[in-house]
Amino acid sequence: MKKKLTPINLAKTLNISPARSMEAIIKAQLILGIDKEIKKSKITHEELAKKSKLARSTVTGILSGSLQKITIDRVLKLVDAAGLIAEVRIKKAA
Secondary structure, three states: OOOOOOHHHHHHHHOOOHHHHHHHHHHHHHHHHHHHHHHHHOOOHHHHHHHHOOOHHHHHHHHOOOOOOOOHHHHHHHHHHOOOOOOOOOOOOO
C-alpha cells in the first residue's frame, strides 16, 4: 500500500524540515496546475514568460520540475499568467 504524501513523510524521507517539505509540495501542486492549464490552452512557454514578466528560461525551468531557487512569488506569477487563481486550504494536523 502506498503511503500518503504529507509534509512530515516527505521531510523524514528527504531529511529536511517539515516547513521546507510543505513548501516543496505547494510549489509542485501549483506547477502541476499551471502545466495542465497551459497544455489545455496551448499557451507556449514564451507566451507565459511574456505574461508573467519572467525569463523564458525561468518559465521552462519551473515547468520542468526544478524547485531549487524557485520562489512561491515566481510560481504565483505563472499562476496568474496562465489565467488561474490559487486557493489555500488549511486544516488541523492529524
